[in-house]
Amino acid sequence: MIETVMMAIKERRSIRNYADTDVPEKALQAILEAVQWTPSWANTQCWEVVVVKDPKIKEQIHAAVPASNPGSKSILKAPVLIALCAKLGTSGYYKGLVTTKFGDWFMFDLGLATQSLCLAAHALGLGTVVLGLYEHDKVNAALNLPEGVDNVCLIPLGYPEKVSGAPKRKNLDEFVHYDTF
Amino acid sequence: MIETVMMAIKERRSIRNYADTDVPEKALQAILEAVQWTPSWANTQCWEVVVVKDPKIKEQIHAAVPASNPGSKSILKAPVLIALCAKLGTSGYYKGLVTTKFGDWFMFDLGLATQSLCLAAHALGLGTVVLGLYEHDKVNAALNLPEGVDNVCLIPLGYPEKVSGAPKRKNLDEFVHYDTF
Numbered sequence: 001m002i003e004t005v006m007m008a009i010k011e012r013r014s015i016r017n018y019a020d021t022d023v024p025e026k027a028l029q030a031i032l033e034a035v036q037w038t039p040s041w042a043n044t045q046c047w048e049v050v051v052v053k054d055p056k057i058k059e060q061i062h063a064a065v066p067a068s069n070p071g072s073k074s075i076l077k078a079p080v081l082i083a084l085c086a087k088l089g090t091s092g093y094y095k096g097l098v099t100t101k102f103g104d105w106f107m108f109d110l111g112l113a114t115q116s117l118c119l120a121a122h123a124l125g126l127g128t129v130v131l132g133l134y135e136h137d138k139v140n141a142a143l144n145l146p147e148g149v150d151n152v153c154l155i156p157l158g159y160p161e162k163v164s165g166a167p168k169r170k171n172l173d174e175f176v177h178y179d180t181f
Numbered sequence: 182m183i184e185t186v187m188m189a190i191k192e193r194r195s196i197r198n199y200a201d202t203d204v205p206e207k208a209l210q211a212i213l214e215a216v217q218w219t220p221s222w223a224n225t226q227c228w229e230v231v232v233v234k235d236p237k238i239k240e241q242i243h244a245a246v247p248a249s250n251p252g253s254k255s256i257l258k259a260p261v262l263i264a265l266c267a268k269l270g271t272s273g274y275y276k277g278l279v280t281t282k283f284g285d286w287f288m289f290d291l292g293l294a295t296q297s298l299c300l301a302a303h304a305l306g307l308g309t310v311v312l313g314l315y316e317h318d319k320v321n322a323a324l325n326l327p328e329g330v331d332n333v334c335l336i337p338l339g340y341p342e343k344v345s346g347a348p349k350r351k352n353l354d355e356f357v358h359y360d361t362f
Contacts, residue, residue: 004185005304006211009297010218030187032357036350037191038296041313043348047356054360085362092313101317102333107283108313111292115219116190119300123186132222132273132289136282144361152283167224169217175228176213179235180325181266 008119013166015127016071018078018158027124028080031157034120038113041091041105047113050083050143050151057142061154064138071131071156078127078156082117083143085151086110110152117155127160189300194347196308197252199259199339208305209261212338215301219294222272222286228294231264231324231332238323242335245319252312252337259308259337263298264324266332267291291333298336308341 028051035047052058055076061083062075075081092098092105102108118128131154139151209232216228233239236257242264243256256262273279273286283289299309312335320332 001185001189001304002211002301004182005189005300006215008182008186009215009301012220014220029353030183032353034187034190036353036356039193039195039299039311045351045356048358048362049356050358050360050362052360057360099314102288102313105288105313107286107288108292108295108333111289111294112296113292114289115293115296118220119186119296120183120190123182130220132283132286133280142361146362149362152289170226172210172213172217175217175226175230177229177231179231179233179238180323181229181231181327181330 008123012118012122013163014129015160015163016074016129017160017162018074018127018156019161021079021159023080023126023157027126030124031117031120034116035113038116040109040112044090046087046091046106046109048085048087048149050085052081052083053079060142061139064142065131065134069131069133071129074129074156075154078158080157082155082157083139083151084110084114084153084155085143085145085149088148088150107152114153114155121157125159126157128155128157130155189304193299193303194344195310196341196344197255197310198341198343199255199308199337200342202260202340204261204307204338208307211305212298212301215297216294219297221290221293225271225290227268227272227287227290229266229268229330231266233262233264234260241323242320245323246312246315250312250314252310255310255337256335259339261338263336263338264320264332265291265295265334265336266326266330269329269331288333295334295336302338306340307338309336309338311336
């Protein structure tokens with residue numbers, strides 16, 4: 001199992017150019033199940049997923065992303081756009097109160113879920129890119145999110161048209177320490 | 182590839198009971214490489230990993246975890262304790278300024294890295310559990326972290342002695358929405 005899992009982790013690239021090919025329903029289901037089975041703070045599962053295919057909603061979302069964001073065009077180009085959202089005030093909380101100095105842990109749990117989603121997509125031959133730089137409140141409005149639910153990132157999903165090289169990673173000795181920093 | 186990746190995602194459980202068996206160095210290297218190849222905000226790779234094996238440091242860290250945390254004992258029992266830390270002020274920033282309403286994105290990127298780590302460990306037959314509920318500043322001190330680096334979670338790592346059942350997950354229709362919420 002390790003060879004395949006490491007291959008998925010190491011070979012998955014951010015995809016910003018998508019082919020005009022639909023995402024099969026079965027593949028989408030598997031990707032949603034990858035989110036479903038992600039671990040979370042005390043199993044709070046604070047994620048809410050909006051699967052956007054409607055071109056009008058995509059246009060509204062695209063208008064919230066600055067053209068300087070290299071993933072901007074992929075919002076319109078990818079056949080599916082996943083808007084990953086969080087129910088606030090659950091992860092990291094106990095009886096309505098925050099339990100750590102980091103407050104709400106939704107960002108951590110959505111990070112966990114995003115990696116599950118991206119790895120499952122890659123394993124299906126599908127590309128993803130995670131966008132975080134845009135006007136979130138405009139996207140909240142386009143998605144008609146209720147109070148207490150916040151969109152955090154946008155993940156275009158589709159078959160890659162072009163796969164770019166891997167951005168350089170730090171060497172292990174640049175970020176790994178033993179016993180103390 | 183999808184069958185194996187989905188199996189890793191669905192079958193990985195939180196492990197709180199560890200066998201007295203060391204983690205092979207080769208397995209640890211693979212797990213660190215899983216972190217290394219995780220995507221991050223503009224490839225900022227804000228993670229810092231402290232691999233703790235020294236019983237004295239483990240004792241200091243254990244003292245920062247409340248006994249009510251169900252993972253508390255695993256800090257001492259697991260042969261390896263991974264302290265996942267973040268360099269602050271990089272992820273989500275551009276030229277020293279935050280770029281989104283969510284401020285520093287280190288929690289998101291550490292979530293991504295944690296899922297890579299947990300899946301790689303599971304694929305190697307190793308167990309993990311992610312602890313977030315403890316006195317972080319005490320752990321920062323035990324790890325001798327410099328200013329600007331913060332410990333976020335603790336991940337005991339070792340061969341499972343006991344594997345528990347899966348906590349119940351929401352059905353897809355409880356968190357998946359189409360086009361709008």
